[in-house]
Amino acid sequence: MPPAPVARGKILRAFAELLTDSGERAATLDAVAARAGVSKGGLLYHFPSKDALAEGLAAHLRELTEADVAVMRAAPAGPVDYLLRTSTATDGDFEVVYLAVSRLAQGAYPHARAALDDAHDAWVEAVAEEVGDPTVARAVVLLSDGLYARTALGAGGPRVTDDDIDALVDLVGVLAAARRG
Amino acid sequence: MPPAPVARGKILRAFAELLTDSGERAATLDAVAARAGVSKGGLLYHFPSKDALAEGLAAHLRELTEADVAVMRAAPAGPVDYLLRTSTATDGDFEVVYLAVSRLAQGAYPHARAALDDAHDAWVEAVAEEVGDPTVARAVVLLSDGLYARTALGAGGPRVTDDDIDALVDLVGVLAAARRG
């Protein structure tokens, strides 16, 4: 595997960006190629079909998830803090791709759903280790899903601020303590 | 307003169903018309364009929201219980339409986002009255969003059971109590 094809990465990135901020409908092959600064022929060289492109993005999410969960486990403020804080990010490779794959999962792309479920499971596991209660862990991940969902709607209504996240992290702390006590 | 056009309701329903369980991509005018048992011409009589159809659905959500929030406030087990429990329903007029409008909101339909935000605000308000703490109220609605998000992915991974909801409602109770001191 020499230099690693540059265009491949740009295509995946462009596809993810189009999906997250313009929806599935707008993410056509032509649009992806244009955004990636690549010809349509070049796109189809790397991903011979649209399905292949979707699978490629799902596979990419799996790689990113592995790395992200490792970072999450090592986060100084703990997994809960890390998870909730990153759930409102719109930049960052992981968040963009995660949101994009969520879009795909709503269509006819089973691989996307599977990749999402795996990420989900990894999160629940990591959070459970911190809070010590599986029910609380699942609630935290649900909170994260809710945050992602609102983030995905874009700059519509009132944005979720850092202070809001602080309050949520606090709440989870109270919850974990109450459960243990 | 005599007989009230039957087809109009069927079209909205069909559109919502297609959006929720097959995605934005699959919800074409032809598909909607076929599912509603109406000709394409008939569809375009009621909704002169696809944008108009989307607006129609958003408007319909507003009506349903009004009614649903009223029911929620009067729910015997309280708003929190009602909200969380209905967040996993896939049948029921409200849930189908809510999920459908969520899909639209991800595309280029600003009205959809606005209708969603309004529903959101109404929920936070109603929940806040029960739990007495705005932060907890927002967390509950985020939980609901998370549940909706998972529900929307369909029968993929492990479904959320009634027991899970019981546990969540419990958790919220603990939280509210802890907050009150």
Added chain:
DNA sequence: ACTTCCAAACCGTCCAGACGGTACAGTAAC
């Protein structure tokens, strides 16, 4: 009571453009 008429509600067909995909000749770098 009967005809007239009209508008609402709906059908079926056609079209221009967009979309996914194919094919292939060429090119620049390693």
Added chain:
DNA sequence: GTTACTGTACCGTCTGGACGGTTTGGAAGT
């Protein structure tokens, strides 16, 4: 000579939308 592309031309299908035609319920006139 292989890898990694570009560019252009093309095809069949799908999509949103336009358009003209048809059925139907009932108000109005006599």
